[in-house]
Amino acid sequence: METSRPTKLQFAVQMTGENCGDGVRAALEGQPGVQSVSVDVGKQEVLLESALSTADVLALIESTGRKAVLKGIGGGGGSEPDLGAAVAVMSGPAGGRGVVRGAVRFVQLSTGRCLVDGTIDGLEPGTHGLHVHALGDLTRDCLSCGGHYDPFGRQHGGPGDPERHVGDLGNIVAGPDGRATFRLEDSQIKVWDVIGRSLVVDAGEDDLGRGGHPLSKQTGNSGAGLACGIIARSAGLFQNPKQVCACDGRTLWER
Numbered sequence: 001m002e003t004s005r006p007t008k009l010q011f012a013v014q015m016t017g018e019n020c021g022d023g024v025r026a027a028l029e030g031q032p033g034v035q036s037v038s039v040d041v042g043k044q045e046v047l048l049e050s051a052l053s054t055a056d057v058l059a060l061i062e063s064t065g066r067k068a069v070l071k072g073i074g075g076g077g078g079s080e081p082d083l084g085a086a087v088a089v090m091s092g093p094a095g096g097r098g099v100v101r102g103a104v105r106f107v108q109l110s111t112g113r114c115l116v117d118g119t120i121d122g123l124e125p126g127t128h129g130l131h132v133h134a135l136g137d138l139t140r141d142c143l144s145c146g147g148h149y150d151p152f153g154r155q156h157g158g159p160g161d162p163e164r165h166v167g168d169l170g171n172i173v174a175g176p177d178g179r180a181t182f183r184l185e186d187s188q189i190k191v192w193d194v195i196g197r198s199l200v201v202d203a204g205e206d207d208l209g210r211g212g213h214p215l216s217k218q219t220g221n222s223g224a225g226l227a228c229g230i231i232a233r234s235a236g237l238f239q240n241p242k243q244v245c246a247c248d249g250r251t252l253w254e255r
């Protein structure tokens with residue numbers, strides 16, 4: 001995975017006074033990979049720039065005991081407009097260690113940079129292939145998603161290879177708790193091309209076309225899809241006016 005540059009993150013955070021805001025600020029300022037923290041108690045909002053995954057930043061904010069929900073991600077530190085954002089809510093059939101589920105966000109930071117940031121839970125610990133598939137069709141779960149999204153008729157490859165399917169995002173790694181948290185930038189994925197298609201996480205490791213297996217140059221031989229989700233347009237930075245509801249803190253889309 002390429003190292004990703006900082007992006008702006010906007011969170012709705014339940015804060016009930018200036019002391020509360022100070023606590024949130026203290027939890028974030030000085031953390032490696034976090035900068036430009038701005039806390040607005042009146043608007044129940046925290047803005048910052050970070051190269052950490054949104055799940056890691058959320059954990060820092062929630063370490064203060066406050067509930068927080070991500071409202072938007074955008075290009076960091078520049079005047080570039082947001083070029084589009086999307087989210088895939090991932091789910092899969094029960095089995096093994098339990099239901100695989102998660103959410104993955106796509107943010108087009110520039111024409112050549114798409115941020116892919118997500119958390120997927122319930123995976124077997126280890127390495128799992130992640131691909132955009134051609135079809136946004138879940139009528140037979142991940143089986144009806146079609147092949148890897150490949151508008152140019154290429155062979156399967158790794159995310160850094162010139163010869164690859166556009167949908168080839170490589171692998172994500174789940175820890176001992178079954179959670180994979182990732183944040184990567186891709187040069188070939190464009191948000192406007194993948195909206196309406198699907199994202200699939202596979203049972204096994206993608207060999208990136210190098211495994212010598214008959215399927216290596218087609219799929220990376222990463223096994224069956226464990227969970228999938230339609231890639232749907234979502235609000236970008238500052239486009240989502242909702243606040244955290246005091247009742248359950250989860251009025252915005254779930255992480």
Ligand code: ZN
Nearest residue numbers: 148156165168
């Ligand atoms: Zn592929």
